[in-house]
Amino acid sequence: MLIEIKDLYKNYVMGELEVPALMDINVQIAKNEYVAIMGPSGSGKSTLMNILGCLDTPTAGQYMFNGVDVSQLDDDALSAMRNREIGFIFQNFNLLPKLTALQNVELPLVYAGANKHERHEKAIQALQKVGLADRMSHKPTELSGGQRQRVAIARALVSKPGILLADEPTGALDSKTGVEIMALFDELQREGNTIIVITHEQEIADYAHRTIFIKDGRIHSDTPNKKRNF
Amino acid sequence: MQYEENIRVALRALIDHKFRSFLTMLGIIFGVASVITMLSIGEGAKREAIAKYQDLGVNNIIIREKKLSDQELEEVRAKFSPGLSLQDASVIKEIVPGVIYTSSQSELSTDVKYTDKSAKSTVIGITPEFVNIMNYKTGQGEFIGEKHYDAALRVCVLGAGVARTLFGSENSIGKMVKIGDQWFEVSGVLQSKTLFTETVGELAARDLNNDIYIPLSTFLNRFTHENMLASQIQQITVQVASSERLVEASTLINGILQRHHFNNEDYNIVIPFELLRQEEKERQIYNFLLGAIAAISLVVGGIGIMNIMLATVMERTREIGIRRAIGARKSDIMSQFVTEAVAISITGGIIGVILGVTLSLSVSLFTDIKTVIPLYSVLVAFGFSVIVGISFGYLPAKNAANLKPIESIRYE
Known part of the structure; x- marks a missing residue:
């Protein structure tokens, strides 16, 4: 199993109170799976994404990633995990506005300590993969929403991470562009990537092969997607 | 994260906010510029004082009527x-x-003439030891020596100023000049000496270039002071082996003279080295004050940097969140922002150095104050600006590094 979550709890401290955000979460995700995590806002799906993405640590329970107990890692090790194993794709792209597309894509490799030449090569490859080879020297503001999201995907892909973690990846895009992005996800999955999409839209969840539904901090259902199961 | 990348990011941030960066730097610029200017003025004064006292001889005791x-x-x-x-x-x-040496001299103000030209001058009769005590050098010809003194020859050495007035560019060696009502042969001309612009102790400021030196023996034979009661000589210059013995020797000299002059205080004892030391002490206090002012302006500059860096960190919370999400460690963020603060302070430091050097050169050029820029002042000022950048950049950078990635990435 790529991801194994056992009896995971997450509480937030709000002043004097401890508010539970996730309770009793047990999930296993295999390599090359395509999973949608669904739930209404406030259900805890974002908290789960943060934990999956090593941005946050659980209060109790275990999160094993590729055999590594993530809940035991310190801040530097978590940073390294994010750098090497997690490819984040955000709703609002989260590109650095002052950098060109190429520089944005290079950034994870900068923190991985890769040399200039290697960074360049890999970033160009990633941009080619998402079909933006001709927009490399453009700044995000000079790109359309769809193109920006493609740059973000290239950035997520560039360090060949264990999972792609997409948080409402089409939330800021029109429906046509959204469809294109989801098609790109399909392609990436076929090439062997493991993809986890967090969304509250059923249409987006339908692209995945499995849907985990979260409600009030607990897993409500975890079902294979009939439409896509082949 | 690679260092080169940090510098690139820092420089871009600096260039993206040119005006803001410049305003932030002003404190450092003025601090550094003032450190350099002040130190260069101090150093100039010091060099001048040393040169002045060197002329009088650092191991000398001067006894004057x-x-x-x-x-x-x-x-x-x-x-x-x-x-x-x-x-x-x-x-x-x-x-x-x-x-080691004592040299006596007798002085008289008189006119010197050569053909139709004349100059007002001070004729100084000296003993041969004079040349050992004072670092006077002849430009042409030779100085008064034993042979001139022992035979009480009528020879003279002209100061550069007198020589120019009387002879212009003409060669004066071997020519006869009339000093008072006596004829003298010019045996040498002194190199030009810096003007004595300040009164040192009892030694009045004057232009040494207008002096004429003759053997004391000749002087005593041929000139008489107007006042019949005038002393035989006007000055005794005593050179001791080392400056440590100056005070001891001068006390002893004073004792001797008191006895010989029957307790009449008709002489003064000047120790140039002691005066130099005193001036040095005063200058130290002055330098300390200047240093304190400069330090304050650098600290104020540092606070300016800290202030703007805190604002920058706030403004770039989201960027920090993004960088953290894609794998930047706390230390990466930390060094990024420290580098940025240092980039501001170093740039300010460089501009400050340029401004400081320009200021001290202009002070030299447009006023009577001589300035010398010592290399250490540039290094100290520059070093301080780097230290200010690091220390005042540290706190904002730490804030940046400690931002929680989840919260900062959603920061609008």
């Missing part, structure tokens, strides 16, 4: 003081330990 009115002079003579004399000089040399 006190300027007295005719009435005072009569009184002193009535109390049996013979005034400064050659005998004083020889006693000092005999008795005072550590004395």
Whole structure:
């Protein structure tokens, strides 16, 4: 199993109170799976994404990633995990506005300590993969929403991470562009990537092969997607 | 994260906010510029003082006849003081330990003439030891020596100023000049000496280039002071082996002279080295004050940097969140922002150095104050600006590093 979550709890401290955000979460995700995590806002799906993405640590329970107990890692090790194993794709792209597309894509490799030449090569490859080879020297503001999201995907892909973690990846895009992005996800999955999409839209969840539904901090259902199961 | 990348990011941030960066730098710029200017003025004053006292000789004790009115002079003579004399000089040399040379000199203001030109000058009769004590160098010809003194020859060495007035560019060696009513042969011309612009102790400021030197023996034979009661000589210059012995020797000299002059205070003892030391002490206090002012302005500059860096961190919370999400460690963020603060302070430091150097050169150029920029002042000022950048950039950078990635990435 790529991801194994056992009896995971997450509480937030709000002043004097401890508010539970996730309770009793047990999930296993295999390599090359395509999973949608669904739930209404406030259900805890974002908290789960943060934990999956090593941005946050659980209060109790275990999160094993590729055999590594993530809940035991310190801040530097978590940073390294994010750098090497997690490819984040955000709703609002989260590109650095002052950098060109190429520089944005290079950034994870900068923190991985890769040399200039290697960074360049890999970033160009990633941009080619998402079909933006001709927009490399453009700044995000000079790109359309769809193109920006493609740059973000290239950035997520560039360090060949264990999972792609997409948080409402089409939330800021029109429906046509959204469809294109989801098609790109399909392609990436076929090439062997493991993809986890967090969304509250059923249409987006339908692209995945499995849907985990979260409600009030607990897993409500975890079902294979009939439409896509082949 | 690679260092080169940090610098690139820092420089871009600096260039993206040119005006803001410049305003932030102002404190550092003024701080550094003032450190350099102040130190260069201090150094200039120091060099000037050293040069001045070197002219007088750092191991010398100068005993000069006190300027007295005719009435005072009569009184002193009535109390049996013979005034400064050659005998004083020889006693000092005999008795005072550590004395290497003594040189006596007698002086007279008079006119010098060559053909139709004339100049007002001070004729100074000197002993051959004079040349050992003072670092006077002849530009042409030779200085007064034993042979001139022993034979009381009528030879003279002209100061550069007098030589120029009388001879212009003409060669003066071997020519006859008329000093007072006596004819002298020019044996040498001195190199030009810096003007004595300040009064040192009892030594009045004057232009040494207008002096004419002749053997003291000749002087005593051929010239008489207007005032019959005037001392035989006007000055005795004593050189001791080392500056540590100056105070001891001068105390002893004072004792001897008191006895020989029957307790009449008709002379002054000046120790140039002691005066130099005193001036040095005063300058130290002054330098300390200047340093404190400069330090304050650098600290204020640092606070300016800290302020703007805190604002920058706030403004770039989201960027920090993004960088953290894609794998930047706390230390990466930390060094990024420290580098940025240092980039501001170094740039400010460089501009400050340029401004400081320009200022001290202009001070030199447009005022009478001489400035010398010591290399250490540039290094100190620059080093301080780097330290200010690091120390005042540290806190904002730490804030940045400690931002929670989840919260900062959603920061609008």
